[in-house]
Amino acid sequence: MELNKKSISELKELYSNGSVKPSEVVRACLDAISNKDTEIGAFLEVMPEDVLRRARELEKESPEEMPLYGIPIAVKDNICTIGSRTTCASKILEGYVPPYNATVVERLLDAGAIIIGKTNMDEFAMGSSTENSAYQITKNPWNMEFAPGGSSGGSAAAVAASMVPVALGSDTGGSIRQPASLCGVVGLKGTYGRVSRYGLVAFASSLDQIGPITRTVDDSAIVMNVISGRDPFDATTIPDEPGDFRAGLGRGVEQLKIAVPVDLERWDIDAELKDILKDTIEKLEEAGAKIEPVNFPDMDASIACYYVIANAEASSNLARYDGVKYAFRAEAETLDEMYERTRGEGFGDEVKRRILLGTYVLSAGYYDAYYNKAQQVRAMICSRFEAIFSANDLVMLPTVPGPSFRLGERIDNPIEMYLSDIFTTPANIAGIPAISVPAGLTRKGLPLGIQLMAGYTQEEKLLQGAAMLEKIYKFNKG
Amino acid sequence: MNSKNYETVIGLEVHAQLLTETKIFCSCKPEFGADPNTRVCPVCIGLPGALPVLNRESVTMAIMMGLALECDIAAVSEFSRKNYFYPDCPKNYQISMYDKPLCKNGFVEIETDAGPRTIRVERIHLEDDAGKMSHEAGKDSLVDFNRCGVPLIEIVSRPDIRTGHEAVKYLMRVQQILRYLGICDGNLEEGSMRCDVNISLRPAGSTELGTKTEIKNLNSFKAIEKGVEFEVERQRGVIEEGGRVKQVTNLWDAGSGRLVMMRSKEEAHDYRYFPEPDLLPLEVDEEWIAGVRDMIPELPLEKERRFREEYLLSNYDSGVLCAEKSIADYFEIVAESTGLAKKSANWVMREIMGALKNLGCAIKDFPVEPEKIAGLIVLVEDGIISGSAGQDVFAEMIKSGADPKEVVKELGLEQISDSNELEDMVDGIIAAHPEEGERYREGKKNLLGFFVGQVMKESRGKANPELARNIFIKKLGG
Numbered sequence: 001m002e003l004n005k006k007s008i009s010e011l012k013e014l015y016s017n018g019s020v021k022p023s024e025v026v027r028a029c030l031d032a033i034s035n036k037d038t039e040i041g042a043f044l045e046v047m048p049e050d051v052l053r054r055a056r057e058l059e060k061e062s063p064e065e066m067p068l069y070g071i072p073i074a075v076k077d078n079i080c081t082i083g084s085r086t087t088c089a090s091k092i093l094e095g096y097v098p099p100y101n102a103t104v105v106e107r108l109l110d111a112g113a114i115i116i117g118k119t120n121m122d123e124f125a126m127g128s129s130t131e132n133s134a135y136q137i138t139k140n141p142w143n144m145e146f147a148p149g150g151s152s153g154g155s156a157a158a159v160a161a162s163m164v165p166v167a168l169g170s171d172t173g174g175s176i177r178q179p180a181s182l183c184g185v186v187g188l189k190g191t192y193g194r195v196s197r198y199g200l201v202a203f204a205s206s207l208d209q210i211g212p213i214t215r216t217v218d219d220s221a222i223v224m225n226v227i228s229g230r231d232p233f234d235a236t237t238i239p240d241e242p243g244d245f246r247a248g249l250g251r252g253v254e255q256l257k258i259a260v261p262v263d264l265e266r267w268d269i270d271a272e273l274k275d276i277l278k279d280t281i282e283k284l285e286e287a288g289a290k291i292e293p294v295n296f297p298d299m300d301a302s303i304a305c306y307y308v309i310a311n312a313e314a315s316s317n318l319a320r321y322d323g324v325k326y327a328f329r330a331e332a333e334t335l336d337e338m339y340e341r342t343r344g345e346g347f348g349d350e351v352k353r354r355i356l357l358g359t360y361v362l363s364a365g366y367y368d369a370y371y372n373k374a375q376q377v378r379a380m381i382c383s384r385f386e387a388i389f390s391a392n393d394l395v396m397l398p399t400v401p402g403p404s405f406r407l408g409e410r411i412d413n414p415i416e417m418y419l420s421d422i423f424t425t426p427a428n429i430a431g432i433p434a435i436s437v438p439a440g441l442t443r444k445g446l447p448l449g450i451q452l453m454a455g456y457t458q459e460e461k462l463l464q465g466a467a468m469l470e471k472i473y474k475f476n477k478g
Numbered sequence: 479m480n481s482k483n484y485e486t487v488i489g490l491e492v493h494a495q496l497l498t499e500t501k502i503f504c505s506c507k508p509e510f511g512a513d514p515n516t517r518v519c520p521v522c523i524g525l526p527g528a529l530p531v532l533n534r535e536s537v538t539m540a541i542m543m544g545l546a547l548e549c550d551i552a553a554v555s556e557f558s559r560k561n562y563f564y565p566d567c568p569k570n571y572q573i574s575m576y577d578k579p580l581c582k583n584g585f586v587e588i589e590t591d592a593g594p595r596t597i598r599v600e601r602i603h604l605e606d607d608a609g610k611m612s613h614e615a616g617k618d619s620l621v622d623f624n625r626c627g628v629p630l631i632e633i634v635s636r637p638d639i640r641t642g643h644e645a646v647k648y649l650m651r652v653q654q655i656l657r658y659l660g661i662c663d664g665n666l667e668e669g670s671m672r673c674d675v676n677i678s679l680r681p682a683g684s685t686e687l688g689t690k691t692e693i694k695n696l697n698s699f700k701a702i703e704k705g706v707e708f709e710v711e712r713q714r715g716v717i718e719e720g721g722r723v724k725q726v727t728n729l730w731d732a733g734s735g736r737l738v739m740m741r742s743k744e745e746a747h748d749y750r751y752f753p754e755p756d757l758l759p760l761e762v763d764e765e766w767i768a769g770v771r772d773m774i775p776e777l778p779l780e781k782e783r784r785f786r787e788e789y790l791l792s793n794y795d796s797g798v799l800c801a802e803k804s805i806a807d808y809f810e811i812v813a814e815s816t817g818l819a820k821k822s823a824n825w826v827m828r829e830i831m832g833a834l835k836n837l838g839c840a841i842k843d844f845p846v847e848p849e850k851i852a853g854l855i856v857l858v859e860d861g862i863i864s865g866s867a868g869q870d871v872f873a874e875m876i877k878s879g880a881d882p883k884e885v886v887k888e889l890g891l892e893q894i895s896d897s898n899e900l901e902d903m904v905d906g907i908i909a910a911h912p913e914e915g916e917r918y919r920e921g922k923k924n925l926l927g928f929f930v931g932q933v934m935k936e937s938r939g940k941a942n943p944e945l946a947r948n949i950f951i952k953k954l955g956g
Contacts, residue, residue: 078527079527080526080527086526086527088526093526096526098520098525098526098527099520099525100520100525100528102527197527197529198527198528198529199527199528200527201526201527202526202527202756204755205755205756206755232531233529233531234529234531235529235530235531235532235756235757235758236529236755236756236757236758312752313752313755315561315750316559316561316571316750316752319561319563319569319570319571320524320526320568320569320570322563322565322570324565324568324621325523325568326525335565335619339563359750362561362750362751362752363748363750364748364750367750367752371752
C-alpha cells in the first residue's frame with residue numbers, strides 16, 4: 001500500500017476504519033520526498049521531526065471530527081507559517097520566519113491537516129516556470145528536462161510526484177492552474193474573496209487567490225470546504241458562507257450549458273490539445289450537456305490589462321522590502337544607498353522588471369493612459385463574462401495553449417512567457433472561479449489540461465463540470 | 479511695488495489623531511509613551527501577508543468632525559495608497575484617501591481682532607499615522623512603530639486665511655471642536671494634533687494664487703505665528719528683489735526661530751496614488767450619519783450663544799468660559815446652584831482658572847467640586863463671610879477639598895454682622911481716638927477709612943466692613 005499515492009478521500013476512508021495511522025502516512029510522504037525531491041526540487045523546506053510529532057499528537061484525536069485528519073499538505077512558500085521560513089523564493093526574504101500563521105494555515109491545522117513543508121515557486125509568484133526562484137530549479141516530474149510551470153511549480157510537482165496528496169498554491173494570473181495543467185494535476189482557483197488572503201504574501205492584491213492543487217476533483221472540493229469562507233482579517237472575503245463544494249460532484253452534466261470560444265483558432269494551440277478539446281465536446285454532449293459556441297474577443301485585452309494591474313499593485317506591495325525591518329539588508333553609508341543596494345541585490349530580474357513596469361504605469365502623467373485604462377478594460381471584461389454566464393453555466397477552454405516547455409527555453413523571453421497566461425488571466429481579472437483538469441498526455445508524454453470557468457461564486461457548478469471531465473479523461477497518474 | 483500691496487494667502491492642513499480604542503486597521507491599542515515597538519502587530523508594521531481591516535469607530539469619529547464643520551458626508555468614499563519610501567512607514571505606502579474623501583465642503587467660524595471670519599474647509603479624510611524616528615549624531619537611527627496605524631483625520635482648509643493670527647485662531651477653533659467632540663486631545667506639543675501651513679503672496683486685489691511654499695514641524699501656536707511671519711517676510715523679500723518664489727517644503731526650527739529647507743519641487747514625491755485593493759469602498763448610509771449626529775454635543779459657538787442669552791454674560795465672558803467644554807460644564811453647575819450667573823462666571827474665570835494655572839492641572843483634576851464653590855459664593859454673597867475671608871476659605875478648600883461652611887467654622891471666619899456687637903466696638907474705638915474724631919468732624923472725611931481699618935483690626939477681619947462704616951458715619955456725626 002503506497003500511502004503517499006492515496007487521495008484525500010481514500011486516506012479519510014483508511015483513517016476512519018482504523019487501518020492506518022497519521023504517522024504511517026506522513027512517513028510514506030517523507031520517504032517519497034527523500035527519494036524523489038533531490039532530483040525534482042519541489043520543496044524549499046521540509047521539517048520531518050515537527051511533522052512526525054504533529055502526526056503522533058493527532059493519533060490521540062478522533063478522525064471523525066476533523067475533515068482533513070492526518071492529511072499531509074505542502075504549502076507554497078508565499079503563505080505564512082509560524083516557525084518555518086516563508087521566503088517567497090526571494091533572496092530579499094532570506095531566513096524570514098513569520099510570527100503568525102496565514103488564515104488558511106490556521107484552518108488546515110484546525111481541520112487536522114499536517115503541514116509537511118514549503119514549496120518552491122517563482123520569486124514573489126512572478127513567473128510561469130518556477131525558474132525565477134532565487135533558490136532552486138523545480139523539474140517537471142513527467143520529464144525532468146521540462147518546467148513544472150509556475151508560479152506554484154513546487155506545489156504542482158509535489159502533488160504530481162505523489163510526495164503529498166495536496167498542496168496549496170496561489171493564483172494571480174494562472175499560477176495554480178497553469179502548473180497543474182503542465183504537471184497533470186487538478187488546480188482550482190475559487191471566486192475572488194472565497195479564500196482569505198490573510199497571510200498570503202501579496203503580489204497583486206485584487207487578483208491573488210489561494211487554492212488547492214490535488215490529484216482528484218473531489219480532493220479539491222474537500223480542501224476548499226476547509227479553507228473557504230469569510231475571514232474577519234481579510235476585508236475582501238465574501239461575506240456569505242459557501243455551500244458544500246462537494247455537493248455537485250456526481251450530478252452529471254445533463255442540461256448544463258457549456259460555452260466554448262469559437263475563435264480559439266486565433267491562438268497557436270497545440271494540435272493534440274485541439275483534438276482533446278474536440279473529443280471532450282463530443283463526450284460532454286453525449287453526457288447531456290449543451291455546448292454553446294461563444295465569441296470571446298477580449299482574451300488579448302485581458303492579458304494586457306492583467307500585466308498593468310498586477311504590476312501596479314506589485315510595485316506598491318513589494319515596497320516594504322527595504323532592508324529596514326527584517327530579512328535581507330545590504331549595508332551602506334546612507335539610507336538611499338541602503339534601499340538601493342538591498343533591493344538591487346535582494347530582488348531577481350523578473351521582480352525588478354515588474355516593479356519598474358508597475359511604478360511606470362502609476363506615475364504622474366501615465367496613470368490615465370495605463371492604470372485607469374486597464375481598470376476600464378477590467379470592467380468591460382467583467383461585464384462580458386456576466387453576459388456569457390447569464391446564458392451559460394460554464395466556459396470551457398484550454399488552461400494553457402500547449403504542454404510544458406524545456407527548462408531555460410523561455411526564460412530569456414518574458415513576452416513569450418507572459419503569453420502562456422493568455423487563457424488563465426481572464427478568470428483573475430473577472431474574479432470568477434476556474435479549474436484546470438488533467439486531460440491526457442501528448443505523444444511525448446507531457447500532460448495537457450482543460451480549463452473550466454464558472455460565474456461569480458458558482459464553484460459548485462464548476463466542480464460539477466470538472467468531475468465530469470475527470471470521468472471522461474480517466475487520468476490519474478497515481 | 480510697495481510692500482503693503484501684497485496679500486498673504488494661507489491654507490492649513492491639520493492632522494488630528496483620533497482617540498479610538500484601537501488602531502485604524504488592526505486591534506492594537508495605542509498608548510502614548512509606551513515602550514518602543516510594544517504596541518504593534520503584523521498588520522500595523524506591515525509584515526508580509528498582513529491585511530488592513532477598517533475600524534468603524536474611526537469612521538464614526540471622522541464623520542463627527544465632518545458634521546461639526548458642516549461638511550457633506552460622502553455616501554461612498556475610497557482609501558488609496560500613497561507610495562513613498564521612508565523608514566517610519568513600514569509598508570512604504572500610507573493608506574489615505576485621495577480623490578474620494580469622506581467629508582467635503584465645510585467651514586469653520588473664527589473670531590479675529592478684525593471681527594468674525596469664515597474659513598472654508600475643503601475636505602476631511604481618514605488615514606493611518608506613521609511611526610517615529612529618532613536620530614542621534616554618529617549613531618544608528620531608531621524607529622518606533624507604536625504610532626503606526628493610529629487613525630488620523632486630515633482637515634484641509636481652503637486658502638482663506640490671511641494672517642498668522644488668523645491661522646492660529648483657526649487652529650484654536652479646530653482644536654476646541656475636536657476636544658468638544660472628545661475625538662482628539664489636540665496636543666500640538668505631543669503631536670496628537672499637527673499642522674502644515676501653505677503660504678503664498680499675491681498682489682492685493684489679484685485673484686490668482688502665487689507659488690506656495692509649505693511649512694512643516696510647527697508644534698505650537700507660537701511656532702505657527704512666527705513661522706508664518708518668517709515665511710511671509712522671506713517671500714516678500716524674494717519678490718521685491720525681483721525674484722520668483724520657488725515651490726519648496728520647509729521645516730520650522732523652533733530653536734533658531736528659522737525655516738530650514740526640507741525639499742524642493744524637483745525632489746517632491748510622485749506618490750503614485752491608486753485605490754487600496756485590500757479595502758472595499760467605504761459606504762456610509764443615512765442611518766449611520768443620523769446616529770453620529772445624535773452623538774454630537776453642543777458645540778462651542780452654540781454654547782457661547784446660549785451663555786449670552788441664558789446667563790446674560792458678555793461676549794468676552796462666554797468666550798472664555800466656553801474655551802474648554804469642561805470649564806463651561808463646571809461653570810454651569812456653579813451658576814445653576816447659586817442662581818448668580820455673573821458672580822459665578824467671575825469666580826470661575828478668576829479664582830478657579832487662576833488656581834488651575836498655579837496648580838498646573840486640568841479642571842477634571844481640580845480638587846474642589848463645583849457645588850462647593852457655589853456654596854462658597856453664597857456665603858460671601860449673603861455676607862456670612864467677607865470677600866477677603868472668602869479667598870482664605872477658597873485656599874483652604876483647594877488644600878483639603880472640604881466643605882466651605884466647615885472651613886469657615888474651623889477658621890472662625892464668620893463675619894460679625896450683628897449691629898449691637900459692632901456698635902460696642904465702634905464706641906470703644908471712637909473713645910480711644912478722640913483726636914481723629916475731632917479732625918473728622920472738622921471735615922477730614924477720609925479718616926473714615928482709618929476707623930473702619932481699626933474695627934477690622936480689632937475684629938481680626940471678621941467685621942462686616944459695610945455695616946461698620948455706616949455705624950461710624952452715624953456715631954461720628956458731623
